[in-house]
Amino acid sequence: MLVLPDHGSNPQYTYKAMDIRMPDQIVDLSANINPHGPPAVLKKIWKDLLDEIITYPDPHSAALRRSIARKEEIEAEAILIGNGGAELIHLIGRWLSHSNVLIIHPTFSEYEKACQINDCTIHHFILKENDWDLDVNQLKATLPKMDAVFICNPTNPTGVLYSASKLEEIIIEANNKNCYVIVDEAFYDFPLEEVTIAPLVKKYTNLMVLRSMTKMFSIPGIRLGFLMAGETVVKELETYQVHWSVNGIAQKVGETLLEEKDFIRHTQCMVKREREELFAFFDECQFDYSPSQTNFYLLRDPELNGQTELFRFLLENGIVSRHTLNFKGLDGRWLRFAVKGEKEHEKLMDALTEWKSRP
Ligand SMILES: Cc1ncc(COP(=O)(O)O)c(C=O)c1O
The missing domain is CATH 3.40.640.10 (Type I PLP-dependent aspartate aminotransferase-like (Major domain))
Incomplete structure (x- = not known):
């Protein structure tokens, strides 16, 4: 029986559970974390934080x-x-x-x-x-x-x-x-x-x-x-x-x-822009998605019931999504993706286009 990790992130465990070799380069969309990374101020104060330990x-x-x-x-x-x-x-x-x-x-x-x-x-x-x-x-x-x-x-x-x-x-x-x-x-x-x-x-x-x-x-x-x-x-x-x-x-x-108010504003604008671009692509390629207003969303190929096949295809292509097998009311019928940046989304859209055009 397929037993996948309970949460997103730590993709090595997902690859192991799926028995797929983890590619050297991956795009991890399984954790809903700001793609900008921490605000620059954190690097600035990092050395001073040593006093705290x-x-x-x-x-x-x-x-x-x-x-x-x-x-x-x-x-x-x-x-x-x-x-x-x-x-x-x-x-x-x-x-x-x-x-x-x-x-x-x-x-x-x-x-x-x-x-x-x-x-x-x-x-x-x-x-x-x-x-x-x-x-x-x-x-x-x-x-x-x-x-x-x-x-x-x-x-x-x-x-x-x-x-x-x-x-x-x-x-x-x-x-x-x-x-x-x-x-x-x-x-x-x-x-x-x-x-x-x-x-x-x-x-x-x-x-x-x-x-x-x-x-x-x-x-x-x-x-x-x-x-x-x-x-x-x-x-x-x-x-x-x-x-x-x-x-x-x-x-x-x-x-x-x-x-960090400006950092938050900047992130909010980026997330909205990226999410809207992705949703336009999903409409065009006939993927279903949840009406998300935040930095992650659910996606499914309506031609499948369970999405494990798509989950596997994406992993093989270096894209890590979050399975929904342990979400009551979803039971694997969807995959969850984090909204990230343009480069990551290009890779996701390429992979989904390839998925739709397979024989
Ligand atoms: C809805 C929700 N609440 C709370 C948490 C816990 O977040 P943390 O413990 O990292 O602050 C998470 C983490 O994924 C979450 O998705």
Whole structure:
């Protein structure tokens, strides 16, 4: 049986699982990371960061918390810094232990994993394929039975973005039913028109908003994310966190990157331009794709059901996409690709053209 890695990135494991020799040159489109790489300022401060490794880091990341609080216009006590968004998801899973949790699929697999290992009863809300629209009334009807619901916005892996008003409607109803809403905004800063509900944490104590600094700033190796929520929730989650979990380099890097507004704008424009060019090509060559508004999208050849054959063809041609076999509601019928730069997309389009013209 084919067992592929649970996440994108680390393409050597995908090649190994598929029993294909990894070419010397590959285009890795399996991880949704900014193709610009980290902002130039990071290279500039890199040497100074060495000072951070000779002392224990601030266990409360106080300076970074204050900087985020200023930017988001919320209290520093309403923020928890994490060793990547992934750590925060797992802290939430532990905090929710033995609860009834609703997960909206297809979505990032760590929510389910974090809840599963903490003996939650997991309920699945599967969105209709092709538009993945969120039917608020249908969702509201499930809330009385739930203690928490996870929503990813924009959603990994479809790239679909829900409006703040739609989410607020869900949060209000959930609040009335004593249900927490966890909104993962790991990719909120890639669409040209950012949608965030972070300011609502001041209004609704049942809301938690999660952010990752990994994606926009291309620093998955540093591990940095943060959570915005009511002060009581933040305090409780912090009690589960390993002391010194967020290292000193990550804290300093975070403070510096919060200032990088031009870098973000530049990335947003590039992503929009590249995505639109690709989608025009997909229309022309008759590939189906998800209505993404962010830096990744789903793609399928409508002539196939499962896409393993296309996945293999692309790997053999040095292009790594992300399989969707472990996304509930997709089950391998799509492949996910990150939006990257012009050179990478030329290679992708060449390979897809060759795929369509094979006998
Ligand atoms: C939707 C989503 N949330 C959170 C994360 C975790 O990101 P990190 O732990 O790198 O901050 C990821 C990583 O792929 C993700 O896709």
